[in-house]
Amino acid sequence: MTPTVDSPPVSVPVHFIDRADRALHDEQLRAAVRHATDLLMKGRQVALGGLEDSDVVRDEARRIRSRVLSRLPDILDRWATNLEARGGHVHWATDADEAVEIILDIARRRGARLLVKGKSMASEEIHLNSALEARGHEVVETDLGEFIIQLAGETPSHLIAPAIHKDRYDVEKLFTADAGHHVGPDITEEAGYARRRLRSSFLEADIGISGVNCAVAETGTIGLVENEGNGRLCTSVPPVHIAIMGMERIVETWEDLDVILSLLARSATGQPLSVYTNLITGPKRPGELDGPEELHVVVLDNGRSAALGTEYAEILNCIRCGACLNVCPVYRQVGGHAYDSVYGGPIGAVLTPLLNPASPGGRELPEASSLCGACAEVCPVRIPLDDMLLRLRHRDARADSSRMRRLGFSAWSWLWATRPGYALSTAAARRSRGLASRLPSRGWLGAWREFREIPPMGRRDRRSRP
Amino acid sequence: MSGPRTGGGDSSPVTVFSTCTVDTVGPDVATCTLNLLRRLGFDARLVRGATCCGQPAWNSGFGTEARRVARRTVKALTRTEGPIIVPSGSCATMIVHHWAELFSGDRLARSAAAVADRTEELSQFLDRRGLADSLPERTGDTASTTVHDSCHGLRGLGIKGESRRLLAAIGTPVTECGTAERCCGFGGTFSVKMPAVSAAMADEKLDDMVASGVSRVVGGDLSCLMQLEGRARRRGLDLEFRHLAEVLDGADPDQAATEGDRR
């Protein structure tokens, strides 16, 4: 589907700092992000209070996920064998191109015209929609938020709230253009339009595509949680269901699944469970009237295995709840698009350099953090995200820093490795404060003074009045 | 964490590591820390020859440079006595939590570990030893006060109630702001690499402080206070920013800092 609203192509700045700057001037975006993340964080806190001791459950979840990582090949093997025994087809994709090829093959074989999709970050990773559209297949996003951004020709800006940056008036314009008659801005009316509009797509679709939240090895099951019912429709109504699964999204047993599910929706949206917890084990069975005839699961590596066995392996424990985005003070100011990556916020700032080290985001996103540590504090599986951001800075600092920066740190270190160098430079800094706040300046001093004064030293005048 | 739980000073030796931020932008904080500890009966001395914990370079990914500087500080602190008190949650976190990795394989590794074992952040030190009750109550200090929880102190060292208990002990009630635990946007070099985002982060806290009707912001890290104060001044906001050591020491703000033994 092509965007139905004609908007002039907006070029995306190459650097985070420029994209962030643009976001900082978008008051609607910032208000929307603040509102959404505040609500989600408040909900999370209440929902975690529903557990007797959420810290204990989080420790258990971390253990479960780490155990999976340490035995991932065996667990995937067992899962695939079990799913195939239930009639499912498992495909193995090393990279995005392979995953796309696998899905195109199925679509071609089935003569598919229309595909409906539930929310899937893995499908965003492989840029599935554009590939399918290029081959003449029509793809319709069915999650309300994803449908909105598909109409707008944009990409998701949040893991679980993809259209966080759109308000009812944006939706009014998009839906009115799509419908050919006026829709909105009443939110109930807009949601009602989406239900009617997308219902026919579900019924006509040749293939339904979904992601996978958590597979279970012991029975060959895939789990998919969602609130709208579009995921259940995608996986129940069309004759073929294709699920795209990041290779690490798996646990060994249903006991493990119980623990993960007790944290996932609580951390993500503040619900005890999502409205629909769909646990799928194979296609429909003999005697069942509905359900897909074919079930395909595409297991996606796409750079993940490079993190296995390294100090970053634990990032693969992520269950994609989005809590780290919601709590991040940087994400809060600039929103998801500033990261210009499938994954934004702290998880994106760690994942992007690992999955896509050569991309501009892979180089600079670890800098998009004040290392405040709020992300690690809320992570349900306790991934030390701030430590990883720091390690990534160490990994890339020398190669990526400007000559000036390298020389600056070097000179600083030699100066402050000596007592006189330190004494002289701190004394000079104290004495030149008045000068520094008056003279035109560049570099870091200029960057400071662009937005801030240099406060006075000492306690003589500690009021902020200029 | 080692260190005798003396309850009062008993003239036992303690060492104050002033930190580079204090030496560069707010030397009064070191003076106040020393005064405070001496008034509580400690034989408090400023470490001589220490420079910086290495964090600015470490957090930018420059380990070699960070180690080069921190080695000087390890050597200086190794020669001192008693608990090492740092008027900064951030520098204390660097020493306590990150020096092990920074000095991994270095011949100063054991010294660094010994220094880390002796290191405590100021409010942590006072609170752990139950010294709040030994602080003189101040009457007439009516400034409406809030606390900014610096990230590293809060999440690295678990400091939260310490500053509040100490402020309560001197008769200063704290007005809590909803954004107390949110990062001020300083983040070391982050503040100059991404100045606009950094300032936006400060703005949200400042707006909250103004809306909460407070007139004074107290924190345990001068770097955060510098960030918030620098931004508040640019915006012309009527807020006062004080390090916890300054408030606890209680010296008259108008009195020039002359009593301390600066190096």
Next chain:
Amino acid sequence: MTTREQFLGRLRSATGERAPADTTGEPVPPVRYAVDRSGLTGFTESWTALGGTVETVTDLEAAAAAVEAWTAGKGPLMVVNHPDLAGVPRDIDWPDCDLDVAPDAGCGVVRADAAVAQTGSVVVSSTTNHGRSVSLLPLNCVFVFRRDEIVDDPGDILRADFGPDGPPSQLVLIGGPSRSGDIEMSLTTGVHGPGVVHAVVVTG
């Protein structure tokens, strides 16, 4: 294309050198909740908090009457062919119908397998209900189940022994009406699945 052996082989070489972390294989303790919820009272509290409604009846005959009353005026009625629902009058009998008529139903009636007190969920599986559409396509949906089928926690469903055949092709825990907060975080119901859900609990 990559084969399973190639794919897993690469993972083995990536993880192989590393000692498995924390693979003690200790049993995973059940998830414990702050408040114990059980039985009809617990389910009612949780389910209504999610926006569902509940009524209790003493026997299957009364259940049929309750379903008929609740569904009146809500459009064509699609009912799962289950002995417990034999008394419910219907427009579409599932699965003894043409698949094409399913989307026209205004109201679905399902014999749920179980319900969960802690989370306010009803449990529906493709095995016993022989279908997914009834609890999915209509705007309104009634779930009928017996009081003694209410379990305490999700773990009582998830940790159950599925037997040699394993779990059904689709097992779903449904917690209230379909909902979305995708526009301005404002809650809207019925955006895709049923927007109005009712539970009829047979106590006798």
